[in-house]
Amino acid sequence: MSTPLTRPQIAWRIAQDIADGNYVNLGIGAPEMVANHIPEDREIVFHSENGILGMGPVPGEGYEDPDLINAGKKPVTLLSGGAYFNHSDSFAMIRGGHLDLCVLGAFQVSAKGDLANWATLDRSKPPGVGGAMDLALGAKRVAVMTDHCTKSGEPKLLEECTYPLTGAGVVDRVYTDLAVIEVTKDGFLVREVLAGLSREELQAKTGALLAFADDCGELTAAAV
Amino acid sequence: MLQGAKELTIVSNNAGEGEFGLAKLMKTGAIRKVICTYPRSAGSVVFEDLYEQGKIELEVVPQGTLSERMRAAGAGIGGFYTPTSAGTLLGEGKETREFDGRVHVLEQPLKGDVALVKARLADRWGNLTYNKSARNFGPVMAMAADLTIAQVDQFVELGELDPEMIITPGLFVDRVVEVG
Numbered sequence: 205m206s207t208p209l210t211r212p213q214i215a216w217r218i219a220q221d222i223a224d225g226n227y228v229n230l231g232i233g234a235p236e237m238v239a240n241h242i243p244e245d246r247e248i249v250f251h252s253e254n255g256i257l258g259m260g261p262v263p264g265e266g267y268e269d270p271d272l273i274n275a276g277k278k279p280v281t282l283l284s285g286g287a288y289f290n291h292s293d294s295f296a297m298i299r300g301g302h303l304d305l306c307v308l309g310a311f312q313v314s315a316k317g318d319l320a321n322w323a324t325l326d327r328s329k330p331p332g333v334g335g336a337m338d339l340a341l342g343a344k345r346v347a348v349m350t351d352h353c354t355k356s357g358e359p360k361l362l363e364e365c366t367y368p369l370t371g372a373g374v375v376d377r378v379y380t381d382l383a384v385i386e387v388t389k390d391g392f393l394v395r396e397v398l399a400g401l402s403r404e405e406l407q408a409k410t411g412a413l414l415a416f417a418d419d420c421g422e423l424t425a426a427a428v
Numbered sequence: 429m430l431q432g433a434k435e436l437t438i439v440s441n442n443a444g445e446g447e448f449g450l451a452k453l454m455k456t457g458a459i460r461k462v463i464c465t466y467p468r469s470a471g472s473v474v475f476e477d478l479y480e481q482g483k484i485e486l487e488v489v490p491q492g493t494l495s496e497r498m499r500a501a502g503a504g505i506g507g508f509y510t511p512t513s514a515g516t517l518l519g520e521g522k523e524t525r526e527f528d529g530r531v532h533v534l535e536q537p538l539k540g541d542v543a544l545v546k547a548r549l550a551d552r553w554g555n556l557t558y559n560k561s562a563r564n565f566g567p568v569m570a571m572a573a574d575l576t577i578a579q580v581d582q583f584v585e586l587g588e589l590d591p592e593m594i595i596t597p598g599l600f601v602d603r604v605v606e607v608g
Contacts (some may be wrong), residue, residue: 206578209574219458252561253491254561254564255561255563255564256561269560270561270562271559271560272559272560272561272562273561274561277469277470282560288558288561288563289563290563290564290565290566290567290568290595291491291495291564291565291567291568292495292498292499292567292568294495295492295495295496297490298492299492299496299510299512305532322579323517328480329468329476330443330467330468330475330479330486331467331488332464332465332466332467332468332469332488333465333466333488333489333490333491333518334441334466334490334491334492335490335492337488337490337492337493337512337513337516338491338492338493338512341511341512341513342492345578367567368516368517369515369516369517370516371515371516372514372515372516387593
């Protein structure tokens, strides 16, 4: 079996599917890497919850501006054509269905497209939701970027989520280190599988029944 | 902090960091409740300690709902329905209604007694401009409180702000403090 995709490789794979001209929000954390791998011939406009459209890359050392940060509070830049706006307008963009795509991380995804990514069952720590629920419900398409299993090997793709939901029936596509899987009305439909990983092996690592597309291909990624 | 107000309810995106600003106020025990979207950020140690000891209440609100609740308060709207949080823990116990086949929850306006807003420039009428992504919740908080106090980098004369650049009209602002 080929080596499972690294995080940057999953990000690369997601980036290949983003259409030219799309308005896209990347969740805080690993999904932010997607911005590094957009094919050069595509113009994508990135949105940040705190009020930026046309967000650019991390500034060079010494050029950071504490008043120009992304939703994860990291310094960013603004591209030509970019705009600033207040929170209310920013979430009108999200909740009003104006974003083409958001990419979010996940604790769990169900075969019905339910997403759990904001709270675990550990009640001793205060939960935080941020803009996750707004993004999950509001974006036209929701892609999930995640490892296929947890660090201890438990499947994250399940029949039903056991963690508190972020949104019900919201996920369109899941990109993992082992596969690209679409959520359809009939459940998970595998579009691509890592080379050398059998369908049975992928099924064994998944907590819900998988169907395989007729044209199911090999999951490959650039050496990034 | 010096004027000694107690039993405060704070509305903020996060629950403070380090031991300055909001966290410093929290440490004095003056805050009873925090309404925020994401209490656990890097360095939110004061809040986490108080929360573990059960000494502070927490209401977690989705970020867009928080913003819209303040906007509603500022715009005189009695409440609104949104699909965000429907069918989740945060939507539990809320009145629901279906629009276009989609379940929405009823959310209430969120009004403040005092709003503290950071802006870039202000004039004598309280007109405000902001700087980059630091605009943030500023404009919506400014309209949602009885007393809005703006902290600004610089105070300018009337007429110096291009009217097309003014983001928060002075009507929403009661006091301006220049901090440079």
